[in-house]
Amino acid sequence: MPKIEVNEELFFRLAGKTWSDKEAFEQDLTVAKAELDEWDTSLPADSERTIKIELNDTNRPDLWSTAGLARQLRIYRTNNIPSYPFFASQKKKIAAPYRVVVERSVKEVRPWLAGFVAKGPAISDALLRDMIQTQEKLAWNFGRKRKGVSIGIYRISLIEWPVRYFGADPHKVSFVPLQETRRMTLSQILEEHPKGIEYASILKGKPIHPLLTDSKGRVLSYPPIINSADLGAVQVGDTEVFIEVTGSDYPSVALSSSIMACDLADMGFEIKNVQVDYEYDTLFGSSIVFPYYFQGEISVSIEEANKLLGSGLDVAQAIDALTRMGLCAYSEDGRTIRVAPPEYRNDFLHPVDIVEDIMIGHGLENFPPERPRDFTIGRLTPIERFSRKAKSIMVGLGYQEMIYNYLGSGKDYAEKMQIPASALVKIANPMTENYEYVRNSPLPGLLQTESVSSKASYPHRTFEVGKVALKDVDANYGIVTRQYIGFLTSHAQADYNEIASHVAALMYFLGKEYTVREASDPRFVPGRQVEVLAGGKRAGVFGEVHPAVLEAFGIMMPCAAGELDLDMLIEE
Template identity: 30%
Template sequence: MPVINFTYDELFKQLGCTLDKKELIDILPMISSDVESYDETEVKAEFFPNRPDYYSIEGIVRALKGYLDIEVGMPEYKVVEGDTTLTVDEELKDIRPYVASCIIKGVEIDDDELKNIMEFQEHLHWVIGRDRKKVAIGIHDYDTVEGPFYYKAGTPDEDKFIALDCNEEESLNQILETHDKGEKYAKLISDYDKYPLIVDSNDNIMSMPPIINSDLTKLTTNTKNLFIDVTGTDLTAVTNALNIIAANLSENADSIECVKVVYPYHDDVTYPQFEPKVLDVHVDTASEYIGMDLTADKIIQTLEKTRFNAQKVDDNTVRVTVPRYRIDILHEV
């Protein structure tokens, strides 16, 4: 299971209050965590693969706020319509056909958060992305590029860029041969005549998914706005990953700006897709499965503490609104 590392100081800062350290260690299992280890400064906690919304400290804090009655009910995010587009190349249909994107405005990134973002990205690569085969994620400094954006098929020996943490411009094939990420993930695209690229309106290459980002868009502690791209072979997985990233990384940001993905072979899609799922929970069914005598009011109170919205329909029915980052919730049971 993924192990999430965080410091007490980092967590308490985002939580907005300080807990006794032992109290925190006792609470974490109540939000589905297995505490692997801890010391005076840091905690290492495991979370199940069906809860990728916990794979960054923002997701953990969001759950703790509910458990501690600091904030209950479904979180609300400021999502603003924008005119940014990401246009998909027809040639990618049989290579890596799907992409999702959004822009997160007004982030504050210190060294701890920079580390958190990188670890969050890699955890999602493993759990949702199946080690990047199904989904790959790019997180960029938005202020280094200019829209509109393009998801295009690049020519391996002609297109060139400076890969992340490198100094020299190389062709796409050279990056596959010389960069450690290129060597590790080349098998995912090397059989194709062209490779996927994310580029901006000035033809700056931002990334070669699922391999490596460009050094041009590297995140730093001066980064204020994020451009997110998620590419993959499965549209549902791509959408789920983008929604989770958008929700978590905007917890401490000003807003999320929508990006419209324009396809030549699929309906256009605007992201993020935060329209919640709505389902009914029945008191008698819940009581039978849990083995307790429950009431609609008690179920509502519990659901709100776990960051759902819930309202009473009748004495046996509670209507539940499920946020889109909770991809583990499939049905009533």
């Protein structure tokens, strides 16, 4: 979930309110599903003080910026929906003073572009940091680490229009990227520049790479990797910038551009349009003026909303609630509420998404909780009830119940157990080799206890009931989960006879008939181990733990142990 740091002074100014009480601030943040993360009010309340805020809604990238979050709080309090007249739409044509040409050559690699120009007060240090933060949050979280969306900001004074967006040969084209002083080819940047290395995977294997230049052929940037060191270097004090968004998903690209345009407009910038002309067709046509309003209306009936909310709101109340959320809503028939999403939002997939905004807008505290009336019968699963029976018998036999993690190392689960690692379910992308395998038995856990508990007074009798993962080629997943009981006794006289007696008692009280057959499990001593057969099927194994296993775990006390498949026993 995105976390942003906002300049307190700027944020309060944009929100139109000054908070001093943390609890009240936290409460107000809830309408944006935001949480206060850090606000050190012991620092001097000057222009440098910041607030860290976490945003929970991954479908609302408009909230991941100082201006965007402040806007939501401001609208909720004032009921005033801001207007952004610089948006073009299918119905509303605007003549744009700037132009970008998108050439056919870039279609296969990174086809979509949007952009606009912002002119305003000299960019301050705080504002520049905020713009970079917004750019990063949109590209990283919403743009899936620049794959779906990346954003470039340029000093307009150096650009000769129109700007060209096209596909270039990564081995031939070169320029000086940010944080460098020498010219580098695109492929060199991917191999040597830190940003190139970080994002190389996005362009891996592509014969043609995206490039943005001005009409004189000077490079603006190499999307989505890096800007050029001259045209692409925005500084404190700049007053006019070109902002461009490229990516693989056009609605996301267009929305990111809209969000940045609305943010800058809120901060007093004049937004100038950019016309993007394609040599191929797009979702929005082949010539589009940005910022572009592309969202369509969505509607919900008041009955549907009230059914989901358990409420009795009338249409006026619902529209009022939606207005507080910044949504232009109206009804022509007094039943159906139609909503035009704001320019900076595109998270209405289904009518229920409007219903949630009605809920927040109306105030969650205005929906009194109600006890559900439906009568249902509660019950545990049969395997849970059977397992509990087994546990109480084991406790009666003097065993201590244990519980272990299910992930572990190949060393503990296979090597020390004298079994091949291929018998275990392995994780393809483990974080460390300590958690690389899923266990196939509770015994490694019980033996781990022995290896760390030699100082605990003997006898040790331990058991665990839990899941194991077993390979099974016949199963759809090739792997099945089973409920096992594992048990172990350890003391100077621990032997086959003791564990056999305990298994007999357990099975008798579980009401399960069984026979035993000599087994050859490498974890146990040959000739002192058996398989348990219930209804003719192998339901487990027990015996004296092999000294090689004990040695591998560093255990100096004899152990007898066993495991039973409770899922199998319950069926027999």
